[in-house]
Amino acid sequence: MQRRLFAFMLVLGCVLAAISASAQVDYPNDIKSAVTQYPGSQVEMAMKTPQGSQVVLSSTDPSPKVYAYYKQALSQSGWETQMEMNHAEGIQGHWRKGDKVFHVVVTKDEEKTQIVLILGTGQ
Template sequence: MNPRLLGFALVLCALFLVVPALAQVDYPEDLKGVVAQYPGSQVEMAMKTPQGSHVVLTTSDPPQKAYAYYKEALTKAGWETEMEMTHKEGQQGHWKKGDKMTHVVVTKDEDKTQIVLLVGTN
């Protein structure tokens, strides 16, 4: 193989490995005040809107374990359960505390579990 072409291929490979690490998104500060990030999970996306904050996490743990973590943490923190649902793809729940609401959706996505958290006002 041409040494220049090999060098170019190595640089491309390095970029594909480094760029995603540089793009790591942090767990939103306002969500930390409501519930901690699921242990060992990766933040895939975080967004702040006028209505509240949204975050998408992934983990290799089963959906039931991730959902149980959030249910227990929110209940211990004084959040009232308004709705819970189990479906083929996973589980979801809605909690309320004062004028705030939290919605948790946990689903299986191929080989990963996806966690979507929404925190905002009613």
């Protein structure tokens, strides 16, 4: 019995590893309608909630270059800048268009630039 359980767990572990290795997370459509994905970035995580959508991307480009891309793209699409802030950890901004709000947070860790995009409904 123990041998069958061990064999089952081993097979299940291999199947789960294969599934997670082949899983692809897509750039959310509602965020895509506001701004295209940063060129060459990888989607790490995406989430949809009743309040909106969030996506986490990674890139090897420097934080200021990534932030400038989103700032220009949002401004050209009619989003109005509400707030921008530079701090030791990175750069962030907040835009508004109608009843929608868009947050961009760009930080740098040791190897990658992390990009967090949040699209939601304003109060």
